[in-house]
Each structure stands twice: as structure tokens, then as C-alpha cells.
Amino acid sequence: MANDTTDRRKARVRRTLRARAYGKPRLSVFRSSKQIYAQIIDDEKGATLAAASSIEKTQREGLKTGADVDAAKAIxxxxxxxxxxxxxxxxxxxxxAYMYHGRVKALADGAREGGLKF
Known part of the structure; x- marks a missing residue:
């Protein structure tokens, strides 16, 4: 049951994005209980243009944990x-399917600070 609602929410968000993207790549976020991942995907080509995660060796050494707001901002x-x-x-x-809150919001703020516009 929960998986169906999550899938529907994710599909609704993606459908809205596709309508408003105008050919721009998308910054996709995945968060687990211990890590956070982000990748920039060009849907027209079906290719990942850039990616980063808290599981990378350089990030693991610099961060206390991959599951907090500081890690999300760094990613x-x-x-x-x-x-x-x-x-x-x-x-x-x-x-x-995530709420724009906490780690997801911190990742977005970090990306904006890094120079991305959205």
C-alpha cells in the first residue's frame, strides 16, 4: 500500500517537472537512512551528466555521517x-516522493550556493 502511494507521488512530481522543464536537465535526489545521493540527468539523451553522493571516499572522510543536513548541503x-x-x-x-524539507531542502540550498539555478 505505502509503495503504491509513494510511486504515485513520484510519478506526479515527475509529470509536473516534465511539463515545466523546457529541455533543462533535472537534479534528482535519493535519500536513504544512512546516505544521500544526487545526480543531474538529461532525460532527452537518457544520460547522467553529473553525480555526487555521501558514500564517496572523499565525502566519508570529511563528514561525520551521510545522514544529516550538513552532509546534504555538502553533496x-x-x-x-x-x-x-x-x-x-x-x-x-x-x-x-520526498517532502521538500530537512535533508532534501539542504541539498537544494547547497546546490543553489554552488551556482545552480532552479
Missing amino acids: GKLVAERALAAGVTEVVFDRG
């Missing part, structure tokens, strides 16, 4: 840096 800045290096400046934010 947001890192994915923004990698996106700018790949030539991406504007994205649409895909929160998936």
Missing part, C-alpha cells in the same frame, strides 16, 4: 560544482 555543493564543470547551469529540482 549539493559538490553536485553543483560538477554540473558547472559539465556545462550545466540551470536544472529542475526533482525531489521524488
Whole structure:
């Protein structure tokens, strides 16, 4: 039951994004109980342009845990840096089925600080 509602919510968010994207890549977020992941995806090509996660070795050494707001903000800045290096400046934010709150919001704020526009 919970999986059906989660899938429906995710599909609703993606449908709205697709209508408003105008060809921009999307910044997709996945959070687990211990880590957070972000990737910038070009849906037209079906390719990942940039990615970052708290499970990377450099991030594990610098962060206390991958499951807090500080880690999410650091991952947001890192994915923004990698996106700018790949030539991406504007994205649409895909929160998936997660509420725009806590770690998801911190990742978005970090990406904005890093130079991405959405």
C-alpha cells in the first residue's frame, strides 16, 4: 500500500517537472537512512551528466555521517560544482516522493550556493 502511494507521488512530481522543464536537465535526489545521493540527468539523451553522493571516499572522510543536513548541503555543493564543470547551469529540482524539507531542502540550498539555478 505505502509503495503504491509513494510511486504515485513520484510519478506526479515527475509529470509536473516534465511539463515545466523546457529541455533543462533535472537534479534528482535519493535519500536513504544512512546516505544521500544526487545526480543531474538529461532525460532527452537518457544520460547522467553529473553525480555526487555521501558514500564517496572523499565525502566519508570529511563528514561525520551521510545522514544529516550538513552532509546534504555538502553533496549539493559538490553536485553543483560538477554540473558547472559539465556545462550545466540551470536544472529542475526533482525531489521524488520526498517532502521538500530537512535533508532534501539542504541539498537544494547547497546546490543553489554552488551556482545552480532552479
